[in-house]
Amino acid sequence: MEQSIENKLIIADKAFSEWKKVPFEERQKLIAKAAEILKANSEKFGRIITTEMNKPISESIAEVEKCALMMNYYADAENILKPEKVESEFAYSEVHFVPKGVILGVMPWNFPFWQVLRFAVPAILAGNTIVLKHASICFGSGNAIENVLLEAGFPEGVFQNLEVGHKVVKEILEHDVVKGVSLTGSGKAGGEVASIAGLNIKKSLLELGGSDAFIIFDDADQEEAAKAGVKSRLQNCGQTCTAAKRFIIDEKIEGDFLPKFIEEYKKYEIGDPLDKETKLAGMARADLADELEAQFNRALENGAEIIIPLERISDNEFKPGLIRVQKGNPVLKEELFGPLGMIMIAKNDEEALEIANDIPFGLSNSVWTKDKARQLFFIENLESGTVNINRMTSSDPRFPFGGSKASGYGTELSLIALKEFVTSKTIVGN
Ligand code: NDP
Numbered sequence: 108m109e110q111s112i113e114n115k116l117i118i119a120d121k122a123f124s125e126w127k128k129v130p131f132e133e134r135q136k137l138i139a140k141a142a143e144i145l146k147a148n149s150e151k152f153g154r155i156i157t158t159e160m161n162k163p164i165s166e167s168i169a170e171v172e173k174c175a176l177m178m179n180y181y182a183d184a185e186n187i188l189k190p191e192k193v194e195s196e197f198a199y200s201e202v203h204f205v206p207k208g209v210i211l212g213v214m215p216w217n218f219p220f221w222q223v224l225r226f227a228v229p230a231i232l233a234g235n236t237i238v239l240k241h242a243s244i245c246f247g248s249g250n251a252i253e254n255v256l257l258e259a260g261f262p263e264g265v266f267q268n269l270e271v272g273h274k275v276v277k278e279i280l281e282h283d284v285v286k287g288v289s290l291t292g293s294g295k296a297g298g299e300v301a302s303i304a305g306l307n308i309k310k311s312l313l314e315l316g317g318s319d320a321f322i323i324f325d326d327a328d329q330e331e332a333a334k335a336g337v338k339s340r341l342q343n344c345g346q347t348c349t350a351a352k353r354f355i356i357d358e359k360i361e362g363d364f365l366p367k368f369i370e371e372y373k374k375y376e377i378g379d380p381l382d383k384e385t386k387l388a389g390m391a392r393a394d395l396a397d398e399l400e401a402q403f404n405r406a407l408e409n410g411a412e413i414i415i416p417l418e419r420i421s422d423n424e425f426k427p428g429l430i431r432v433q434k435g436n437p438v439l440k441e442e443l444f445g446p447l448g449m450i451m452i453a454k455n456d457e458e459a460l461e462i463a464n465d466i467p468f469g470l471s472n473s474v475w476t477k478d479k480a481r482q483l484f485f486i487e488n489l490e491s492g493t494v495n496i497n498r499m500t501s502s503d504p505r506f507p508f509g510g511s512k513a514s515g516y517g518t519e520l521s522l523i524a525l526k527e528f529v530t531s532k533t534i535v536g537n
Pocket residue numbers: 213214215216217240241242243244271272273274276277291292293294295296297299300314315316317347348395398442443444
């Protein structure tokens with residue numbers, strides 16, 4: 108490892124020895140200040156995001172504002188890390204929540220501010236310090252976040268952006284001062300990083316891909332479902348882990364719903380990412396577009412039918428596509444991380460559930476029905492970290508966020524995230 112990177116790890120460790128003593132409420136004040144800076148400069152930071160990964164500028168600004176909202180949630184959060192008394196026969200009988208130390212974040216490019224801050228803010232509030240290995244196309248975002256936190260008054264070393272490629276992650280994670288890792292990204296990267304963490308007995312948290320179902324029944328508000336479904340699939344050019352990727356339609360409304368859905372889909376046209384009116388722009392990298400095109404072709408070779416062709420119009424731009432997929436198509440085992448949706452038809456509730464669960468992932472699903480009994484059936488039986496009823500998935504700082512099955516493990520957001528990178532230390536005796 109380069110000396111400059113090792114030096115940063117040492118700085119993070121030194122910072123930890125002081126930061127862990129700072130009271131929770133003092134940490135919260137700094138988080139509130141950082142939120143204020145983000146909000147006041149959302150256009151400036153939005154431009155950095157768009158320039159790095161092509162997201163439409165209106166979405167980039169909204170991302171920065173959502174970070175501020177999340178940080179205000181933690182700035183006002185109840186301190187659940189205070190020592191807890193336990194009823195027992197002992198004089199000492201309590202649990203302390205002790206921060207672990209330096210935590211590594213390995214973060215992706217699809218939400219360059221949100222993914223980083225969603226992980227870092229609760230970890231820092233719990234008393235840890237952070238080193239970030241951001242996606243290689245997002246070092247500007249990483250540096251901007253570091254500067255916001257410094258400007259807000261966080262001590263040097265509490266959060267540092269390391270400009271390194273992924274090959275260095277192993278050495279960083281193996282370093283003695285690093286005590287855990289949180290990774291958001293592909294299953295491949297997640298598996299490799301978690302295995303290094305495991306071999307070194309270090310805590311890991313994984314937020315990986317998904318292939319969420321969006322299930323629409325005959326008693327749903329079809330207009331609203333069509334709008335929300337298309338937005339969920341195509342915002343951020345389809346590069347969202349919790350995007351609706353498989354639309355499972357009740358066969359009774361196929362003829363009614365599908366035309367509405369297609370009409371809505373066609374409203375998303377490629378534009379200049381820096382224009383505030385643009386709803387769809389290019390993908391983040393040309394190799395990701397190559398991969399999506401290859402998946403589209405493989406899906407067709409395995410029997411998928413074209414509803415709207417996926418048309419490549421430049422290195423990284425597509426006119427969004429829609430395909431009808433039958434059970435058994437191998438593409439259903441993959442994540443389609445771009446503007447390509449899948450339509451599936453279900454005969455009844457049981458079949459809709461079976462299709463929804465028949466994938467390796469378990470991130471978040473969305474069910475559209477007004478029938479309470481049906482809502483409960485899906486709430487109880489869908490295998491995913493989140494179930495939305497009559498709404499598209501959109502994470503909210505107040506609620507836990509995380510996946511099941513191959514979508515990962517561990518919890519981000521909500522008060523629960525405060526306890527991800529702490530050790531529960533038992534104090535007992537007389
Ligand atoms: P990766 O998972 O490869 O990248 C995410 C982060 O992990 C980046 O910081 C990357 O660094 C790092 N990384 C990659 N490989 C390793 C490794 N072996 N060890 C340690 N760190 C690693 O995503 P891609 O950018 O290649 O996208 C590929 C696919 O991943 C997408 O098409 C999508 O399916 C999925 N993905 C899912 C995301 C989600 O939110 N669930 C987010 C991003 C991608 P570097 O940039 O230097 O390679």
